[in-house]
Amino acid sequence: MHLYRLGVGEIGRLLRKRVISARDITGAFFARIRAVDQSVNAYITLLEERAHAKAKEVDAKIASGDELSPLAGIPVAVKDNICTQGVETTCGSRILSRYRPQYDATAVARLRAADAIILGKTNLDEFGMGASNEYSYYGPVANPWDLLRVPGGSSGGSAAALAAGETTLALGTDTGGSTRQPAGLCGVVGIKPTYGRVSRYGLVAFASSLDQIGAMARSVEDCALLLSIIAGHDPRDSTSAALPVPNYHDYLTGEVRGLRIGVPREYFAEGIDPEVESAVRDAIDHLAGLGAEVVDVSLPHTEYGVAVYQLVATAEASSNLARYDGIGYGFRAEDFDDLAGMYSRTRHDGFGNEVKRRIMLGAYVLSAGYYEAYYLRAQKVRSLIRRDFEEAFASVDCLATPTYPTPAFRLGEKLDDPLALYLADIYNTSANLAGIPGISIPCGYTGDGFPVGLQLLGRPFDEKTLFRIAYAYEQTAEWRHRWPELDIPVRRSADGV
Template identity: 60%
Template structure:
């Protein structure tokens, strides 16, 4: 297929890797195409908090030089990527979309950033997000509102809304995000792309600004399943700097893609098809299940009986951990410091009150309350016990099935401003993604259709711990059979 330089930004990572290897294009061509696409769409989408054209061209030139000398490093060498702004990038401002980290320039790279640099990736910019990754719409950014490329009066999802919108708008070839309760999968669903939350421990979190440490995981957002697998292979693995990273080999995920679903058992949890769900979402997911059955898998009903308690348990555990993790923002060592404090306590209070946005304060308050004397047993410990029950639901279901299929979100992308004044309604939109983080299992969202208004719908594929290969097999077979992923937003 002949492709003009003008449309280069639309290709996938694996397509670009082939063309780079054949020397049909250069990384500088690719980087230029992506940066000019950003210039074209960014005024409408606002996915990026910072653009890095100089760094990008410098690394692209280095990648081209390596290739000329026959020393190309692999499929990511010279590929333009976007990075969520809660991943530390040495020498490049990292804000978490928070006023309290404005001006913070990390003196080190996150492990995933170091791995991508070593693979030759080109970073075009840092993407917008909900402040400290707390939110489901990217409306909690202290700096700007990212729009959904499919409908600019809609949210892109969150908290990795900038990364998802950038991928969907062809304003990068792929991106990294982070997922604590759905923050990769839900924006991937809202923007019609693929997003994976790997198993807890699959990817090192060293250099990821911590939100809820027992739940956080870094993962890829991409245009198709193969790119998602490529990116996971590049960032996965054990790291001595993150003692929760698992000391397990990283499989050849790409080799798993073509294995198909014949003989796989897929579970359909009855608790995930509930009242209040958008009819177009339910219909699209049911059709997707039949499609996967048609490809040779066997679908069986499973039960995850504690599903309805997941949001309550999550919002106790995540906010408790956040209240502890965010205690470090005190205005002393880095970031924002308030003016005019009369003593140290006043400095802490002024800095934190002026530096954090409303949702972050709300979660710090909820977490501090749950952990405070007299409430710990009733809230925090109770939520940890419920977490055990939720994990047990998955353990039992996965004795019978290889993967579980669910909707990613109960509705397509909602309207900007629709839920900002009602935090509980915003939390309830995470109903299908949160249990996965509590159980620590991997899950991927991929496009499975469109609503009558033309908004993308996401299918979620859940796997056993470290069962990413089976997820990729299932998702790739479905994707190749349906090709929803080929649709692009009218931008």
């Protein structure tokens, strides 16, 4: 029995029957990580000692017959832009290479309170800025399905760790697709909740009006369970919604009859890989076969989503990242003449090129004389994108689209073509601009064996309907979940990027 392959429910049953201990599970995962992570590079920091200490606590609770949380003893990985008290939180950046937060993010505090076992901190594109996980100071992450391909990004470490069996659950974050896109490219499940559903307290800010913490797992049921633990109002984040969190498990009925699924025609336009299109269309047909009503819809401003996103996200990023000045925390350059020189040398040496490019674009579009032409215009088009969704959701319960236009591409393939990389975000960024929830679930494999993701977008705070449809599909789809072979250890060097 491979413990690393089990879901939350199975691990929980084995724990409660005392067939295995939490320490057994924790040990099995660190053995798996040692076997494969040299090739995958999913983790930046491992927390083996703390994990075993937590497992011991869980085992003591089991021994004394205490009531257990559904996540007790369950391994979870935390993306490294989410604060963990006393543990390095690097954001994939040199500038935070020595940063150890004094506090836990609310999502992390809730995981700890639920007795989940945090295995480590996962790799990401620096500050969440990227879609391939090649922009990390700690080296690129490999896709477990082909170690020479990207896992997607920016939550590529979390997605790859799940696909490779290096954790059971993972936290990602999603500013413009960063949970859904790597989930799609690695063949796992990832949900970006509605803006405000999960507290952003302790999530290192990239673009504050777009950022959300996402839940990732290998099954819809596990993903729903993870979201139910981390969701909910938090007085420490005034933008978190004071709305009750449904028991998502109640919606995993397998029943989709009577639901209306919209297929936005703009999401099946030029540039989509034929195998991706065919897998996604098959999945939509499958849902129709289960009794959902499928209707064509239009989101006319789709083609402007990436441009609006580039302006809004970089403007917010340039402001948020102004705090990295070498004074309060993190890295400080050593060779400088005066205070101003210290700032600019620290930021030059501490940030990677992609982060600098976004800071520069954001500073430009907010600078005197350009604000109205770029930033204000983008915010107005953002209103039109939101309105598109509102109109669509007046007649459908969810939208079904591809998660990404192509399967995973090769490491290095798009490194010097950022515009091409951004354009591929077309299916992902609009959900963040509109604040709506979106989930990516596996819907098959290409002929070469690479996973394809189906994205479902829903009404604000209607994650339950996304889980309901995703679960019905997952439980009845004809293809079977596969595991990557991962049998050829490849030692990659960071200087290839």
